[in-house]
Amino acid sequence: MTALLKSIAISLTVNALSLAFAAWIFRSFNIRFGWFVLAVVLVTLLTVTLREIVIGTVNRFARGYTIAGGLVLTALVLLLTELVVPETGFYIDGWGTWIGVVLIVWAAGIAYGEVDKKAPAPRK
Template sequence: MTALLKSVAISAAANAAALAVAAWLFDRFNIRFGWFVVAVVLFTALTVVLRGVVVSTVNRFARGYTIAGGLVLTLLGLVLTDLVVPASGFAIDGVGTWIGVTLIVWAAGIAFGEVDSAPPPKR
């Protein structure tokens, strides 16, 4: 398995687990199984692309910006997923739910980054 495929598979697993936990914890985050698969694939694709862009453009020593950027990109990925997937299959309602889901999925992304062995893209 290539490093990229391994990285995407680990990312998808982390995203699936994080979205499942978030849906279980928050009553105002609803996701249906069939759409769950679509949401995980879409969100993973978005975050892998966005992560590549951030890693290749942000100075590796700017850790604070990377953390804030990760939160923003996680939120952006969730917003785009929420816009693409029909509300009957994926819906996040309420500011508190958006914040909580974003933090859970972001934390899973941090954990993913710790186990992902793929090297960052060359600058």
């Protein structure tokens, strides 16, 4: 398996687990199984795409911006996913739930970055 396919597989798994965990923890985060698959694919696709854009435009050595940027990026990805997937399939209700879901998915993304040592290097 190539490094890119392995990276995508790990990312899909991490996103599936983090979204499932967040849905289990928060009653105000509703996700239905059929839409769950689409949501995981969208979150993975948007995260990879937006991360590449951010890496290409922001100084990677500014750690504070990286942490804050990761949280904003995660919130943006979840917002876009919520806009694409019908409300009956994916819905986050309330600020507390939004903050909690963003933190869970963001933390899982950080863990994914640590595990996925063979992720493709960013283009320069």
